[in-house]
Amino acid sequence: MSLAAAHAAPPNLMPLPAKWSAAPGGLAIDSRFRAAATGYTDARLEHALARFVARISRQTGVAITGAPGGRTALTVECRERGPEYPTVGEDEAYRLDISADGARLQAATVTGALRGLETFAQSIAPGAEGFAAAALHIEDRPRFPWRGLMLDVSRHWMPVEVVERNLDAMAAVKLNVFHWHLSDDQGFRVESTRHPRLQQFGSDGNFYTQAQIRGVVEYARERGIRVIPEFDMPGHATSWLVGYPEVASAPGPFRIERAWGIFQPTLDPTREETYAFLDDFIGEMAALFPDPYFHIGGDEVEETEWKESAAIQAFERVHNLPDSRDLHGYFNRRLQEILKKHGKTMIGWDEVLAPGLAPGTVIQSWRGQASLADAARKGYRGILSFGYYLDHLKPASFHYAMDPLDGAAGQLDREQTARILGGEACMWSEYVSAETLDSRIWPRLAAIAERLWSPREATDVDSMYARMTAVSRVLDAAGVRHRANYAPMLERLAGGGPVEAVRILADASEALGIEGRRGARKYTSLVDLNRFVDAVRPESESIRTVEAAAARVAAGQAAGPADRAELCVTLRAWAENDARLEPLAEGNALLAELRPISRRLSALGSMGLRAVEYLESGQAAPEGWLEQQNQALAALEKPGAEVTLAAVRPVRLLLEALTRRSQQTGAAQAMEKRR
Numbered sequence: 001m002s003l004a005a006a007h008a009a010p011p012n013l014m015p016l017p018a019k020w021s022a023a024p025g026g027l028a029i030d031s032r033f034r035a036a037a038t039g040y041t042d043a044r045l046e047h048a049l050a051r052f053v054a055r056i057s058r059q060t061g062v063a064i065t066g067a068p069g070g071r072t073a074l075t076v077e078c079r080e081r082g083p084e085y086p087t088v089g090e091d092e093a094y095r096l097d098i099s100a101d102g103a104r105l106q107a108a109t110v111t112g113a114l115r116g117l118e119t120f121a122q123s124i125a126p127g128a129e130g131f132a133a134a135a136l137h138i139e140d141r142p143r144f145p146w147r148g149l150m151l152d153v154s155r156h157w158m159p160v161e162v163v164e165r166n167l168d169a170m171a172a173v174k175l176n177v178f179h180w181h182l183s184d185d186q187g188f189r190v191e192s193t194r195h196p197r198l199q200q201f202g203s204d205g206n207f208y209t210q211a212q213i214r215g216v217v218e219y220a221r222e223r224g225i226r227v228i229p230e231f232d233m234p235g236h237a238t239s240w241l242v243g244y245p246e247v248a249s250a251p252g253p254f255r256i257e258r259a260w261g262i263f264q265p266t267l268d269p270t271r272e273e274t275y276a277f278l279d280d281f282i283g284e285m286a287a288l289f290p291d292p293y294f295h296i297g298g299d300e301v302e303e304t305e306w307k308e309s310a311a312i313q314a315f316e317r318v319h320n321l322p323d324s325r326d327l328h329g330y331f332n333r334r335l336q337e338i339l340k341k342h343g344k345t346m347i348g349w350d351e352v353l354a355p356g357l358a359p360g361t362v363i364q365s366w367r368g369q370a371s372l373a374d375a376a377r378k379g380y381r382g383i384l385s386f387g388y389y390l391d392h393l394k395p396a397s398f399h400y401a402m403d404p405l406d407g408a409a410g411q412l413d414r415e416q417t418a419r420i421l422g423g424e425a426c427m428w429s430e431y432v433s434a435e436t437l438d439s440r441i442w443p444r445l446a447a448i449a450e451r452l453w454s455p456r457e458a459t460d461v462d463s464m465y466a467r468m469t470a471v472s473r474v475l476d477a478a479g480v481r482h483r484a485n486y487a488p489m490l491e492r493l494a495g496g497g498p499v500e501a502v503r504i505l506a507d508a509s510e511a512l513g514i515e516g517r518r519g520a521r522k523y524t525s526l527v528d529l530n531r532f533v534d535a536v537r538p539e540s541e542s543i544r545t546v547e548a549a550a551a552r553v554a555a556g557q558a559a560g561p562a563d564r565a566e567l568c569v570t571l572r573a574w575a576e577n578d579a580r581l582e583p584l585a586e587g588n589a590l591l592a593e594l595r596p597i598s599r600r601l602s603a604l605g606s607m608g609l610r611a612v613e614y615l616e617s618g619q620a621a622p623e624g625w626l627e628q629q630n631q632a633l634a635a636l637e638k639p640g641a642e643v644t645l646a647a648v649r650p651v652r653l654l655l656e657a658l659t660r661r662s663q664q665t666g667a668a669q670a671m672e673k674r675r
Contacts (some may be wrong), residue, residue, distance in 0.1 A: 002318065015449050018139060018143075025099070026100065032061070032071050034071060040110075044222055058477045061273070076113050076117075077105065077106050078106075078110055078112070083111030085290050091111070092224070093140065096136065098133050102474060118173070143455060146230075147422050151179070151384070152184065153182065155184060155186045156429040157434070158214060161435045164216065168478045171443075174274060175449050177226045182230060185257035189207045193284070194281065202256060225561065232296070232298075233267050233297055233298070233335070234301060235298075241265050248265060248267065250265070257525075259522075279338045286343060287304060298351050333357070346361045348362075348363070352558050353378070362380070362383065364385055366389075369406050369407035371386075372409050373408035376419040383419070386402070389426045391429075393539075395538075397447075402448075439538070442472065447468060495584070495590075495591075505601055531593075554653065566611060571651075574601050582595070582598070589640055597641055600640070604647050607632070611655055
């Protein structure tokens with residue numbers, strides 16, 4: 001069935017397929033399971049099948065032996081290899097049929113087959129007779145050809161294993177572009193043999209060797225993912241200049257930045273030596289990254305050094321460049337010539353859009369759909385990142401509501417609309433480490449992946465959350481540690497004491513994003529990210545469950561005493577938790593800062609229990625009680641220790657239900673008096 005015509009609950013798949021229909025039963029996953037290619041095959045497909053079998057073995061706990069004589073449960077029919085490296089707009093479509101008798105995956109290209117294998121893996125769940133892949137018929141293809149994740153490894157260093165496990169997770173939800181932000185003020189992260197002082201002086205020793213770069217590019221290729229490097233210029237360039245001050249706009253000296261912000265050091269756009277340096281560097285990098293697209297950043301260029309330099313101001317006058325924006329445009333045009341020479345097409349952030357830019361340039365919009373639409377009207381292709389900034393730690397529903405073709409982009413004609421290629425989520429790394437990165441990306445990125453792959457009418461938020469919860473567990477088997485690192489971090493905070501009180505508070509909390517952490521304390525790249533806020537997730541899965549129970553109780557739709565009892569168990573645990581946490585906080589600085597929010601959680605638990613009593617008994621709350629509680633609730637939801645108490649939300653539902661009932665009772669009494 002098409003998505004729009006679907007009546008049954010959709011299967012636990014993300015992204016949701018373009019067309020699907022379900023049938024009873026499924027295909028058993030047991031030790032005899034085999035997957036084999038019966039049409040075209042090559043090393044990439046064979047490697048993918050081997051990874052796929054190992055993955056579902058981890059996912060199910062079934063020891064799939066692959067012994068000769070096992071049944072071929074899944075046959076993969078592929079017509080051709082497709083391009084050697086993933087490309088924009090390649091055929092990613094597939095057709096998948098699963099029944100109790102077997103499964104058949106058909107695709108025109110190996111990349112299409114890779115996408116279908118991920119769908120099959122997501123379809124597996126425990127059943128009456130063990131694990132089975134649900135019986136499904138699927139016809140699927142992506143809505144947008146460009147579906148990416150930008151990962152900043154400059155502000156905080158991310159080792160290769162962190163990058164690779166996130167590539168596995170990207171493949172699991174059918175993302176196909178890895179945008180690797182490799183230089184910024186805080187670090188230059190790639191080995192250059194031609195300009196070795198870049199990594200020697202600009203990286204603190206944390207950089208990828210050229211062999212590692214080639215390894216990651218191949219790792220991504222095997223999973224149908226393009227790798228696009230970003231070297232930010234002419235601004236955000238401090239780490240370039242520590243080793244090569246001769247290409248700077250000011251004399252220096254320079255040092256790697258440790259704090260966050262927009263800094264003055266820039267490349268000098270007026271000197272031929274700068275362009276010779278960049279020509280040589282880009283030529284070297286072009287050989288490492290086979291994708292035809294090359295990101296030059298181009299955002300947030302601080303003009304102070306340009307304005308204060310007599311030589312640069314003289315250059316502007318001679319070349320009839322009225323201001324810094326025009327000088328930036330000159331730099332981009334020169335850079336574009338260099339990229340073209342080395343077979344690359346420029347990508348840049350919004351700020352690079354200026355007269356004279358080559359028609360093939362891709363604009364990455366962090367400013368919004370209006371900026372994206374403006375670029376499309378001027379003939380440029382674009383991708384949206386506005387609304388997909390994962391470092392802000394917004395809920396998945398926020399990202400899910402953002403569409404590249406919303407707003408001004410929705411007013412484009414057909415030709416202009418075709419220039420909107422898709423979008424990229426952005427994971428800037430000011431407040432993440434290798435330990436916490438995965439939890440800041442996953443599972444929320446799955447919601448963005450669905451927005452970019454699935455039909456536009458896939459907008460049911462409740463369905464999205466239900467499926468995201470299931471897929472989050474599948475991502476465990478893919479290797480990311482968004483769930484696995486949670487308990488060890490809480491245990492570390494507890495310092496060997498009972499961890500349950502810390503876990504209850506963490507489950508009831510949500511971490512603040514970049515905007516909430518700015519100014520909270522002095523952060524730099526040298527500050528350890530090992531506090532409670534770093535362990536707490538951006539969005540609490542357990543609170544969503546409590547909210548659902550509270551909504552049913554508030555609406556009088558509780559399934560029975562058990563439903564009410566489960567809600568009360570949680571509320572009581574909150575009410576009693578401060579007494580458990582307080583002894584742990586004594587002499588533990590990492591827990592001592594939690595005392596205020598711990599007390600608030602206990603107050604919320606007590607408030608919620610009283611509200612449930614009034615709702616269930618039909619008894620009116622004492623006069624003034626609701627007003628007092630609502631005032632208290634406003635104070636209880638204020639952030640503390642850089643987290644918010646998500647537990648406020650279910651308690652608010654209960655109070656709102658009591659308020660409505662009180663208003664209805666008051667209205668009825670007033671009506672009775674008028675009679």
